[in-house]
Every structure is written in C-alpha cells, then in structure tokens.
Amino acid sequence: MHPTPPTDGAHPARYPGEPAGNTGRSYPTPREGCPWCGSTRPHTRLRVPGPGRHGPGPLVVYECRDCAHVVGHPEDTGTEGPAERAPTARAGTRRHRAAARAMLPFPEPESWLDVGTGHGRFPEAAREIHPYTSFDGLDPTLRVEEAQAAGRVEEAHRGHLTDPGIIARLRSRYDVVSMLHHLDHTRDPRAELRAALTVLRPGGHLLIEVPDPDCLFRALLGRWWMSYGRPGHLQLMPLRNLTAELEALGCTIVGTDRREPHTPYDLAGALALVVARALPTPGDLPERPVLPRRLRRLLHTALRGAAAPLLATAAALDHTLAPLARRTRFSNAYRIVARTPP
Incomplete structure (x- = not known):
C-alpha cells in the first residue's frame, strides 16, 4: 500500500524526511485488509475526534477480528493539529536508562544501532549504562546529524532501515539494534524486523518497545487513550503477534517485560x-x-x-x-x- 501524495497547502515538515502536515496520508488502509495477517475482516473499533496531532480530522481505529492487530487511519487530514505535551526530559531519561539496563544480563555490546533515534536522547542515556559501547543512530531526518554534532551518537545514518543502501552499508555490523516506540510508526513492521536482523551480527540482540494494545487503559479511556492521540501511531501490535513473528524469523525470545516500559501518563x-x-x-x-x-x-x-x-x-x-x-x-x-x- 502506497501513501497518497500530499495535497497542496499541506503544512511543511520541519525536517527533511519528516511527514508534512497531512501526516495521515501515509497510514495503511485497513479496508484493503489487515496489514499484519491479511484478514479481510476489519472491525471499526472507534473514532477519535480531531483535531489531534494525527491531523485535524477524526482518527478511525480499526481492529482485526482475527489477529487483534490495531490500525489507526486518519480521515480528512490536511494540516497539523495542535501538539499535546510530551513527557518531560527527566522522565524520558529514566525510561531510556531502564531500556538500556535490559541488556545488562548479556555480554557488553561493542556496537549498538538505535533506529528512529531522533535527537539521540536514548544513546546519550544508554551510554551511562554501557560506557564501552559505540552508539550509532539512524533516522530519516536531520535530527540524527544534529545528534552526531552534539556527541550523542558516533555515526549518523540518515534514512530508513529498510533502504537498500542502508542495509548494504550496515549489514552484520551491530551487536544490538534498538527500536524504542518505532515499529508502531512504520507502514511495514515486518520489513523493519527483517532489516534489523540483517544489520545484526550472528548472536546479536534486538531490543523492542512498543505501546501495548492489550492495555486496560485503552478499554477504560477509549478515544481518549494517550496512544491514540500521539503523532504517527500507525499500528499497535499485541505482544503475542510480535513474538510469534520474531520466532518465525529464527530468533529466540530471551525476555519480555510489561513492567519497566510502562509510562505513567x-x-x-x-x-x-x-x-x-x-x-x-x-x-x-x-x-x-x-x-x-x-x-x-x-x-x-x-x-x-x-x-x-x-x-x-x-x-x-x-x-x-x-x-x-x-x-x-x-x-x-x-x-x-x-x-x-x-
């Protein structure tokens, strides 16, 4: 499924590679089938009222009746809506350190790639936990180059992990690849997983964090659940779906956790x-x-x-x-x- 080109008058993106104001145009269309299992039985779960960071129109949330994969699809998007308040920098640092500590039971990695690194805040915090590790960052925007200039990452790779040039350049290079709240912003999570395994060395580790669609706050708050209001949440994957896909790709699941990744917001x-x-x-x-x-x-x-x-x-x-x-x-x-x- 390919995104529709932006309409005239869309709000310009702040960074090259960043979606313009009509960000919803790149969302998958569940009416064509579940993007995870291909089922043609999508269920309209609810409509999230606009405006929001996904666009000025309502966000229609679909859930697959067969695999419970959740897809958000904005309607009538044309300009950016108002931004909601992001977590504080201090809270983000605590969350990043907790994610970095998840790799402490394993051998100290020599090289680590953070996918969707943005300004490199995670590598900056993770270096406190893994001082002998070389951290690189990957992001489609200029933020990653700003992160390199600020010393938060050693190498800045600008682009998408699934780009053939990126894969060829980074193949079998890293001991750890982290994807923290990244897969839920992508149009093809399976392709992202395959690309991550390609740039990992044999025996390397993949660290993933994503919002949990099985969260009871989702059922309690409905359309006002925070993950529906965040920008670019294309897809929400149940834990069982993601672990099954990783095992099908030949990986061993060495740890799952719902405690530490929880963010109180x-x-x-x-x-x-x-x-x-x-x-x-x-x-x-x-x-x-x-x-x-x-x-x-x-x-x-x-x-x-x-x-x-x-x-x-x-x-x-x-x-x-x-x-x-x-x-x-x-x-x-x-x-x-x-x-x-x-």
Whole structure:
C-alpha cells in the first residue's frame, strides 16, 4: 500500500524526511485488509475526534477480528493539529536508562544501532549504562546529524532501515539494534524486523518497545487513550503477534517485560486531550470571531490555567497508580529482547 501524495497547502515538515502536515496520508488502509495477517475482516473499533496531532480530522481505529492487530487511519487530514505535551526530559531519561539496563544480563555490546533515534536522547542515556559501547543512530531526518554534532551518537545514518543502501552499508555490523516506540510508526513492521536482523551480527540482540494494545487503559479511556492521540501511531501490535513473528524469523525470545516500559501518563494524557478538544488553540478559532483577538487569547490562557491543577492532580494519580499498573494489564507498553541465531 502506497501513501497518497500530499495535497497542496499541506503544512511543511520541519525536517527533511519528516511527514508534512497531512501526516495521515501515509497510514495503511485497513479496508484493503489487515496489514499484519491479511484478514479481510476489519472491525471499526472507534473514532477519535480531531483535531489531534494525527491531523485535524477524526482518527478511525480499526481492529482485526482475527489477529487483534490495531490500525489507526486518519480521515480528512490536511494540516497539523495542535501538539499535546510530551513527557518531560527527566522522565524520558529514566525510561531510556531502564531500556538500556535490559541488556545488562548479556555480554557488553561493542556496537549498538538505535533506529528512529531522533535527537539521540536514548544513546546519550544508554551510554551511562554501557560506557564501552559505540552508539550509532539512524533516522530519516536531520535530527540524527544534529545528534552526531552534539556527541550523542558516533555515526549518523540518515534514512530508513529498510533502504537498500542502508542495509548494504550496515549489514552484520551491530551487536544490538534498538527500536524504542518505532515499529508502531512504520507502514511495514515486518520489513523493519527483517532489516534489523540483517544489520545484526550472528548472536546479536534486538531490543523492542512498543505501546501495548492489550492495555486496560485503552478499554477504560477509549478515544481518549494517550496512544491514540500521539503523532504517527500507525499500528499497535499485541505482544503475542510480535513474538510469534520474531520466532518465525529464527530468533529466540530471551525476555519480555510489561513492567519497566510502562509510562505513567494515561490519566493525565486523557485529560490533556479532553482539554485540547474543548479549548482549541487561538490559531484554530474562526477568522471572524465575536470577541476581539486579544480578549480571546486572554480568555484561552485563563481557561488553560484553570485546567492546570486538574492536570497536575491527574499526573500525580498516574504516578501513584504506576506500581500497580506495572504489575497488571494496565501497563501501557511492553518490551521484547530477542537474540538472532549464532
């Protein structure tokens, strides 16, 4: 399935290689069949109201009746919607260190490739856990080159892991390949897995983290679940599907974990999405409003400020419930460590 070319007037991307404003055009179309198992029995699970970071229109969420693979498909996308607040840098660093520690039971890797590295924050944090490892980064945007300039990665590879040139250049080069919240943003996760195994050395390890569609917060919060509101979440794969695919590719699953990858943001994220829905940004308001622009902005700021204590309370509740969530099906992400054949 190929994306439809951007329409005229799409919001320009900030970085080359980054999707333009109509990001939804690259989403798979479940009506043509499940992108995971090929089933022609998609089930429309729900519609996520726009605007959101996936675009201004609603996001239709499909779930395969046969394999439970979840696909998000935006409708009527034309410009970027307002961005929701990302996790703090401190929280991201803790999460990155936890992911890096997952490789401590195995021999110290000499070389490590982080796929979808962005600004290289994960390699920067992982180097504290693995000081003798050489970290490289791969990303389709200029962010990876900025990460190299900042010293967060040693080598910057710009492109997609499935690009033939990338595969030829990096074949059998790495002891570890990490894909942290990357597969859920791709149009063909199976091709990404095959490419990752190609650039790994024999006996190397693949480290994967993705959102968990079996998370009970998804059923509880429905359209306001945070993973639906995040940008570019094309596909959500149940743990059983991903482990079965890796085993079919000849890998050995040496570890799975739902505890450490959980990020406590579900309740606060849901409330933030509700607030964003109720209070569009001033730029999204009609061009000819009843109130003057300055008064609109003041009113918008005041209402946002009034919502801040509620958001802080929800965030505190997320962290209070985190120990319980990590030990139950309320965990919102999972991790897999797989080893290639020696």
